[in-house]
Amino acid sequence: xxxxxxxxxxxxxxxxTYTISFILSSAVYLLxxxxxxxxxxxxxxxxxxxxxxxxxxxxxxxxxxIGSDDYYRYIWDGxxxxxxxxxxxxxxNAEELNSLHSDLLPDKVSFPNIKTIYFPVAQWIFVLxxxxxxxxxxxxxxxxxxxxxxxxxxxxxxxxxxVIDRKYLLLYATxxxxxxxxxxxxxxxxxxxxxxxxxxxxxxxDKKLFSYILLGLSLxxxxxxxxxxxxxxxxxxxxxxKVKSVIIPIIVFVITFLPxxxxxxxxxxxxxxxxxxxxxxxxxxxxRLIISNNYTIRFxxxxxxxxxxxxxxxxxxxxxxxxxxxxxxxxxxxxxxHPWYLIWFAVLLPVMKSYSGIYFVSIISLTFLTVIxxxxxxxxxxxxxxxxxxxIPLAAIFFYELLKQEN
Numbered sequence: 001x002x003x004x005x006x007x008x009x010x011x012x013x014x015x016x017t018y019t020i021s022f023i024l025s026s027a028v029y030l031l032x033x034x035x036x037x038x039x040x041x042x043x044x045x046x047x048x049x050x051x052x053x054x055x056x057x058x059x060x061x062x063x064x065x066i067g068s069d070d071y072y073r074y075i076w077d078g079x080x081x082x083x084x085x086x087x088x089x090x091x092x093n094a095e096e097l098n099s100l101h102s103d104l105l106p107d108k109v110s111f112p113n114i115k116t117i118y119f120p121v122a123q124w125i126f127v128l129x130x131x132x133x134x135x136x137x138x139x140x141x142x143x144x145x146x147x148x149x150x151x152x153x154x155x156x157x158x159x160x161x162x163v164i165d166r167k168y169l170l171l172y173a174t175x176x177x178x179x180x181x182x183x184x185x186x187x188x189x190x191x192x193x194x195x196x197x198x199x200x201x202x203x204x205x206d207k208k209l210f211s212y213i214l215l216g217l218s219l220x221x222x223x224x225x226x227x228x229x230x231x232x233x234x235x236x237x238x239x240x241x242k243v244k245s246v247i248i249p250i251i252v253f254v255i256t257f258l259p260x261x262x263x264x265x266x267x268x269x270x271x272x273x274x275x276x277x278x279x280x281x282x283x284x285x286x287x288r289l290i291i292s293n294n295y296t297i298r299f300x301x302x303x304x305x306x307x308x309x310x311x312x313x314x315x316x317x318x319x320x321x322x323x324x325x326x327x328x329x330x331x332x333x334x335x336x337x338h339p340w341y342l343i344w345f346a347v348l349l350p351v352m353k354s355y356s357g358i359y360f361v362s363i364i365s366l367t368f369l370t371v372i373x374x375x376x377x378x379x380x381x382x383x384x385x386x387x388x389x390x391x392i393p394l395a396a397i398f399f400y401e402l403l404k405q406e407n
Contacts, residue, residue, distance in 0.1 A: 004028050009059045015375045017370065022067075022365045025176035026361075030363075031182060054368070060179065063184055064137065065184060071185070073092075073110065074093055075136075077098060078130030079130050079135070088121055091113055114269055121220035121256055137234065138139060141186055144191070147190055148194070150170070154198045154201040162204075172350050174344060178346075189344065191221050194347075195215070196228070197209050197222065197347045199211045208245070212248035215228060216256075219253045220256040227323070227326040227327060229249060279337065280336070280387070281301070281334055282387075282390075282394075283333050287354070300336070315382045320348070320351055320352070331345065342361050
């Protein structure tokens with residue numbers, strides 16, 4: 001697995017080689033984790049492996065993103081804000097921003113006729129990254145390294161808290177999805193998940209105030225962490241603590257928006273994305289076989305997820321399992337499931353040791369075959385075969401795990 005990831009550094013940097021390397025690395029990871037779950041690792045070997053895979057991430061700091069062009073939007077937003085302009089105010093191709101144009105930006109930004117969707121803490125990361133490295137992704141990736149360390153430390157202490165063998169840290173540390181989606185393609189979710197997993201760690205160590213603040217900051221990268229609020233609320237007994245568990249994260253979240261709130265917000269773009277975009281959704285694509293209306297399918301997906309979430313809220317299982325399952329099932333019911341989205345539950349794999357989760361984060365590499373076709377032909381067309389390979393075994397493994405836990 002080390003070879004499959006590191007070899008790409010010396011290979012030709014095109015979408016085909018990228019996809020082959022991602023798929024091969026994910027296949028080896030899947031086999032490796034089976035061994036990890038069965039055999040022991042001495043401490044020296046464990047920390048050496050973690051260190052090597054961290055070095056592999058460092059290797060790709062100077063590599064231009066290949067599988068996604070989202071980082072152009074990040075850099076553009078950082079540039080706009082650094083020039084004293086609210087990034088939510090104008091579309092990249094707006095005349096008001098002509099003075100900021102360069103040979104690279106905003107020409108390389110996807111959908112320059114749509115305003116940015118990214119929340120304030122993400123915007124602050126974009127500003128810092130632009131200050132560090134200007135119009136390239138190096139600054140972003142350097143920042144991501146710091147958040148990757150936060151994630152590893154938080155996971156280490158969570159494993160200690162739950163008396164779980166530290167070898168399971170490898171389920172996250174060696175994951176190819178992290179290398180390819182964040183240290184090559186530079187997606188911002190790694191910041192949100194680092195803040196979320198740190199919040200979870202502080203919560204279980206009874207440092208609730210720090211936990212709530214960190215969760216609020218995570219929400220201001222991407223609101224996925226909202227799923228934690230009901231469980232935090234449920235898990236404390238005193239009414240005062242229940243109120244704090246909800247109010248403090250929301251207050252922190254709102255405060256991050258205050259510098260932007262009175263001129264513009266990302267709400268319009270968020271709504272547009274939520275109602276129109278689709279990719280790789282399990283339930284969405286299944287329902288599409290019998291229902292043709294996009295909005296009806298989305299509504300049903302939303303209702304089904306809410307029902308499952310309410311069930312999770314009331315059943316008597318461990319808090320950490322509720323959190324994991326809510327994040328995992330969000331990906332199952334979501335109409336849009338890009339590979340980098342899976343990091344939101346992947347950060348908890350060392351604690352949960354879920355085979356279905358491990359399979360999901362591995363097999364999703366196949367979706368980049370769609371990206372190859374798009375980048376080479378301009379046609380965006382999801383493969384039914386890939387969806388079947390991805391989701392039929394995933395569903396089987398997941399239900400097997402549920403039945404095994406009940407017996």
